[in-house]
Amino acid sequence: MRLFVCSLLLVLSLLFSFTPLVKSATPPSDIEEYLINAQFQEAEAAFTAKLQENNNDDLTRFKLGVVQLMGATQRLTQSLYRYGVQQNFVTQFFPILRLPVPINPKPEPVTYQDTRNVLQNLLNDLTQVKDTLEPIKDNQVKLPLRLGLTRLDINADGKLVEDESFWKTFSLLTGIPASEKAAQNLAIAFDAGDVIWLRGYCNLLSAIAQIVLAYDESKLFDATAHLIFAQPKTPYPFLVAGRSPSGSFDFDIITDIVAFVHLMNFPIAEPERLTTAMENLRTVTALSRQSWDLILAETDNDREWLPNPQQKGVIPNAVVTQPMIDEWLTFLNETDALLTGQKLVPLWRKREVRGINLNKVFTQPQTFDLILWVQGTAAAPYLELGKVTDTNTWLRLLEVFRGQFFQFAAWFN
Structure with a gap:
């Protein structure tokens, strides 16, 4: 997911920095209304109902795939927030974990199985998006969309704040200034080629998830999860208790990194996933x-x-x-x-x-x-x-x- 989201965020951040501001923005379309209000389930229900009336409506099918993907992104970020993922030099090396999720003051304990469930849920969501987009056959389909207006309820509190908007996330992830006005006036006209492109990306992300789930990384989690999560449940609670302050680099961190590399020795758990x-x-x-x-x-x-x-x-x-x-x-x-x-x-x-x-x-x-x-x-x-x-x-x-x-x-x- 991060390969798709972060590459999109980087590109849109560059766009925002070059987008001229105008006096008034175009009114939001039906799909943009849902994205602005993070109403992904409502959007999915509405577009699914519309498809039941006309199964050949490829534009609606395209919209459904987009809101399903945005819903999947929200579920992923909510999971990372729930388990208190840490933003540090370690997580910067991992695609999913690098997503800019705010600090959770009350993180839930996380087990190795919980992390596998998060990845499996993402895989299920990607499969749903692929299944939705695959029947699209109209080579003239076009969906103008201002993705920067999308909001994600990352902390699942039912409230949407500025920091949970895509354009703000762009800025946090890349360090490039962005603004809501620029997001309001930047639309990309996604077309039939982009439908196929999105299907390809979903398959690429699915392949990465399958490869990770094919192996048993439990020993690595037990010894080093404290580098990534706030409250990991492992046989070594003293690692969490003795965790170095955020941003510090000491002997413990060095030994943790050595252990991390040493434990990248994964038995095969589900070989069929690699096929x-x-x-x-x-x-x-x-x-x-x-x-x-x-x-x-x-x-x-x-x-x-x-x-x-x-x-x-x-x-x-x-x-x-x-x-x-x-x-x-x-x-x-x-x-x-x-x-x-x-x-x-x-x-x-x-x-x-x-x-x-x-x-x-x-x-x-x-x-x-x-x-x-x-x-x-x-x-x-x-x-x-x-x-x-x-x-x-x-x-x-x-x-x-x-x-x-x-x-x-x-x-x-």
Whole structure:
């Protein structure tokens, strides 16, 4: 979720900083009224009822998928708030935990199973969004939307304050100034290509969730959860009691970090989840191709989220060229070849001509040991002779995207 939310927040924050203010904002649309008031359940009920009257109404179906996704984001942030997630140098490295959730003065105790439940609930929500968006077939569907006006009731107190608005979250997350007036006057015209893009993102996030849930990380939680949550329930309560003040860095923190790395040794718990994750990733590449087919066929120029080379996007100074798209499609092909085992990942140890069959990593999983993967011995069961991915393919990506491939990849999906 953070990959989607944070990339969207960053982009919109940049937009807000460049958006001119006008004297009056456009009145909110029906979906914006729901988003402004964090009425996600009410919106879902209303749009579902409308779809029952006309099952071919793809615009309403698009709206339903959006409010379901925003509802999922609210449920996730409420869970993090409930369990008192800490904002520190540790949580900054974790996608979900980096979401800017305020400090909870009365956090609930959290168990390892609770954290798995949070992730499973997110996975269920993403599946619902995917199922909602999949039937959309109208290539002319368009949904102008001012997402910055969205509010989330993060602390679940039934009240909506300024700090719970998307535009404020943008500012907190990125440090870039934003304002409500700018949010009121910034609309993105999401279209058919963006529907496919959103489906792809949901599959990407689902793959990440499935990979985490496939393994047993309970030992890591027991020894280091005090770095992340305010009141973790573990066999070592003295770790919570002796926690260093926020922001301080001492010997205890150093040993905690060492333990954290040492305990990234996860037995496989639900291997079938890894097969599902691989299927999700292959769906991501297929949907990305479909999305770009639609984007390249567009002839309008209307507040584009993902523009083709003849269009102007809403993101300032973000130009998409045909060579970028060509190399992106090459990247998708290379990724598919790796996921299916047609090509191999080169091993980083010297004098080893065999490569890693990534397909078998997913379909024949073993205990994940970070240290042994870095060293190379964990890759031994998956080594085989075959065609290794061409390093030049990846170097061309970096060159065409001017060294910003990963930033563009978070946007392109």
